[in-house]
Amino acid sequence: MGITRRKFLGWMGAAIGATTISGQKTQAATTKQFEGHPGSGGVLHDITRCIGCRKCEEACNKVNQLPAPEKPFDDLTMLDNVRRTDDKTYTVVNRFPNDSGTSPVYVKKQCNHCLEPACASACFVKALKKHKTGAVVYDASLCVGCRYCMVACPFNIPAYEYNSAFSPRIMKCTMCQPRLEKGLLPGCVESCPKEALTFGTRKQLLKIAKQRIQKYPKRYIDHVYGEYEMGGTGWLYLTGTSFAQIGMREDLGNISAPQLTAGPLSDVPIVVGLWPVLLTGIYAISRRKEKIAKEEQNEAVAATLSAANEEMEKKLAELKDKMEQQKEAAINLEIKKALKEAADQAKEDDGNAPADGPKEEK
Amino acid sequence: MSEETTLTDKKIFTPFNIICGIIIVVGLILTILRFTKGLGAVTNLDHNNPWGIWIGFDLLCGVALAAGGFVTSAACYIFGLKRFHSAVRPAILTAFLGYAMVVLALNYDVGRPWRLPYPIFYSQGTTSLLFEVGLCVFLYISVLFVEYSPAALEWLGFKKIRNLIVRMTLVLTIFGVILSTLHQSSLGALFMIAPSKLHPLWYSEYLPIYFFISSIFAGLSMVIFEGSLAHRFLHHKMDETHLAESTGVALGFAKAASFLMMGYAGIKLIGIAIDNHWHYLATSWGQWYLLEIIGFVMLPAYLYALAAREKNLILARWASVVAVLGIVLNRLNISVIAFNWNLPSAQRYFPSWMEIATSIFIITIGVVAYRFIATYMPILYKHPDYQEHQ
Amino acid sequence: MDTVFYTLQDFMTHSKGITYLVMAGILIALPLFWCFITDRDEKKRTY
Ligand code: SF4
Numbered sequence A: 001m002g003i004t005r006r007k008f009l010g011w012m013g014a015a016i017g018a019t020t021i022s023g024q025k026t027q028a029a030t031t032k033q034f035e036g037h038p039g040s041g042g043v044l045h046d047i048t049r050c051i052g053c054r055k056c057e058e059a060c061n062k063v064n065q066l067p068a069p070e071k072p073f074d075d076l077t078m079l080d081n082v083r084r085t086d087d088k089t090y091t092v093v094n095r096f097p098n099d100s101g102t103s104p105v106y107v108k109k110q111c112n113h114c115l116e117p118a119c120a121s122a123c124f125v126k127a128l129k130k131h132k133t134g135a136v137v138y139d140a141s142l143c144v145g146c147r148y149c150m151v152a153c154p155f156n157i158p159a160y161e162y163n164s165a166f167s168p169r170i171m172k173c174t175m176c177q178p179r180l181e182k183g184l185l186p187g188c189v190e191s192c193p194k195e196a197l198t199f200g201t202r203k204q205l206l207k208i209a210k211q212r213i214q215k216y217p218k219r220y221i222d223h224v225y226g227e228y229e230m231g232g233t234g235w236l237y238l239t240g241t242s243f244a245q246i247g248m249r250e251d252l253g254n255i256s257a258p259q260l261t262a263g264p265l266s267d268v269p270i271v272v273g274l275w276p277v278l279l280t281g282i283y284a285i286s287r288r289k290e291k292i293a294k295e296e297q298n299e300a301v302a303a304t305l306s307a308a309n310e311e312m313e314k315k316l317a318e319l320k321d322k323m324e325q326q327k328e329a330a331i332n333l334e335i336k337k338a339l340k341e342a343a344d345q346a347k348e349d350d351g352n353a354p355a356d357g358p359k360e361e362k
Numbered sequence B: 001m002s003e004e005t006t007l008t009d010k011k012i013f014t015p016f017n018i019i020c021g022i023i024i025v026v027g028l029i030l031t032i033l034r035f036t037k038g039l040g041a042v043t044n045l046d047h048n049n050p051w052g053i054w055i056g057f058d059l060l061c062g063v064a065l066a067a068g069g070f071v072t073s074a075a076c077y078i079f080g081l082k083r084f085h086s087a088v089r090p091a092i093l094t095a096f097l098g099y100a101m102v103v104l105a106l107n108y109d110v111g112r113p114w115r116l117p118y119p120i121f122y123s124q125g126t127t128s129l130l131f132e133v134g135l136c137v138f139l140y141i142s143v144l145f146v147e148y149s150p151a152a153l154e155w156l157g158f159k160k161i162r163n164l165i166v167r168m169t170l171v172l173t174i175f176g177v178i179l180s181t182l183h184q185s186s187l188g189a190l191f192m193i194a195p196s197k198l199h200p201l202w203y204s205e206y207l208p209i210y211f212f213i214s215s216i217f218a219g220l221s222m223v224i225f226e227g228s229l230a231h232r233f234l235h236h237k238m239d240e241t242h243l244a245e246s247t248g249v250a251l252g253f254a255k256a257a258s259f260l261m262m263g264y265a266g267i268k269l270i271g272i273a274i275d276n277h278w279h280y281l282a283t284s285w286g287q288w289y290l291l292e293i294i295g296f297v298m299l300p301a302y303l304y305a306l307a308a309r310e311k312n313l314i315l316a317r318w319a320s321v322v323a324v325l326g327i328v329l330n331r332l333n334i335s336v337i338a339f340n341w342n343l344p345s346a347q348r349y350f351p352s353w354m355e356i357a358t359s360i361f362i363i364t365i366g367v368v369a370y371r372f373i374a375t376y377m378p379i380l381y382k383h384p385d386y387q388e389h390q
Numbered sequence C: 001m002d003t004v005f006y007t008l009q010d011f012m013t014h015s016k017g018i019t020y021l022v023m024a025g026i027l028i029a030l031p032l033f034w035c036f037i038t039d040r041d042e043k044k045r046t047y
């Protein structure tokens, strides 16, 4: 049973197909993989039950020891303007006109304690963390004050102590993490007279919310806000009025913040891994080109040089030859002269004449 | 006596110095205000608009426009374009001062600047793109300092260290390109976490690539622009090589920037197409977007092309001004103008005069530092003792 | 490393942290390896 070529190719194709598919799915898979801390808590806010009494605001102010507000909490004229959370208020209740024209709608706003918090994903010193109770908590001892968390939060929740020069903090709801640790309910939940707020594990709350929708389909819009928004939030909302009407954005999408930045974040190490190789490669190529150019130049220079040299040598040799010839001629001449002289002298005195010849030449 | 004082007076009270002096005095007062009364006393920032022009202009534009350092040194040392060599030092210096200004501005902007080393040394929030930016800027400013240091060392006459550093040029350059690629693109990626706040025409999954590519031509344009300023005011400091090469540098860079900008306009179009955002182009935001792309990317690209074709240096310089303005517009659009676009206009951010004055103050410090360094150190000319080495 | 991660955020903090260390390692190792490759080449000036 040998492996045929065709089979092999088939396997390869399958393998490649599988990897590409799983590659595409990794993002989706990661959300499946991480389901949040087991038993992590949240709050269900049933907007249809809220009467806008601002008791929760008051309780929040008290348990978190926030500065006293300008107007007392029972002053309901505060509801005339739509407010947001700020550095002195972790939670606000806003009033919106009902689209069916009946009594207005009240909506409480605070940190939603996202399952995959954008603020925590954005913080570059891990000052914001998702705690296993479900609360997203802030550690002022780490915070640098860059306010990127405020940029990141899709619900515009974190506020900043702009008027503090030396120890400005991010201010936001803690879901009463210190109280949760003591086994107490969050301040707002405890104080709500209409049970518009229910604390529980997120799983339970989702069930309750869906049961309510099922039981009173006329009372509620068939959507639990926060089940999927931005990857899911700890706080869940039920409403009878459209979300757009009550200032809750429906265009946030279901992709969690860490997923939004996962792409560019994973490109970073690839650049680190590949750039040195590519750049050194480019350098080596340009270097090599340069070297070849230089070599060619050198060769050309050398060629012209050697040509010149040869000519030079030739000339030199000729010169030498000439000189030697001349020399020889001279020598010969001298010798001849000497010989002649010697002969003459010998003729005269027949003596030691030949030794004088070379000496004279020097 | 009186004659003497007027003479010295003349030297000190040049218009340049007077204006700088006023700006610096105002800046110092604002600095005191900022660090004793907090951000709220000086800025128009609020809970909805946590980032203003100190981030949008000083940080984003500062970093983009300081890209000339890595672009020029890469062109010269990695791609082997030796004819740009005389442009490397001024570009590195501008880059170094640019980043120094960015870091200075950050000290104003963050709430507790003394904790700025925290993300790197104390508590690393590795999932944050700001962490990536911070780490890279920190490393890159160190690299730039080392790359710039030979000029200072020549000035001071420390030969040995100088030669050691010059020998590391290639490694430093490659390191600089890696770090620049990373933090230039990550600055764009900072905004990818907020798709619900940035206008869809500017929000794109390609933001990091847009930022990186635009930083390259921002750097090229800045080298041309800064070159024209230096010619105007520091001409006497330039040596023959610099003068001889500078036209070639400007026109060469103009050609490169031109092509790159057209490519950039192309990928911007791809971004619109892939998200199917065509319908936004018909809105007033769309007009604004088109103004940025056509008026401040394609127009300067065309001007650059003309300049390169006709070897027209003046045109290249004007084109560089438009291109630099285009970068500023783009960065401000993403961080301030088209950010929080869906908020009612009463809740939108507009900088206070004190924020603007502080930004001008920081730029002025940079310009003064550049003038000082370029006057005293071998930036625009080669140190006579080191003619041979490079 | 058998820590259980309940959130993508925690997982990424961990994995990216390690990736950053790997990056540092690569940045140190690659130049050294390049030196090893070119060790036997004739010496020439690199600027
Ligand atoms: S609502 Fe905003 S502040 Fe609260 S956890 Fe989510 S991202 Fe963070």
Ligand code: SF4
Pocket (backbone or CB within 6 Å): A122, A123, A124, A125, A126, A127, A128, A142, A143, A144, A145, A146, A147, A148, A149, A150, A170
């Ligand atoms: S302001 Fe503080 S908590 Fe928010 S991202 Fe910056 S360092 Fe983190």
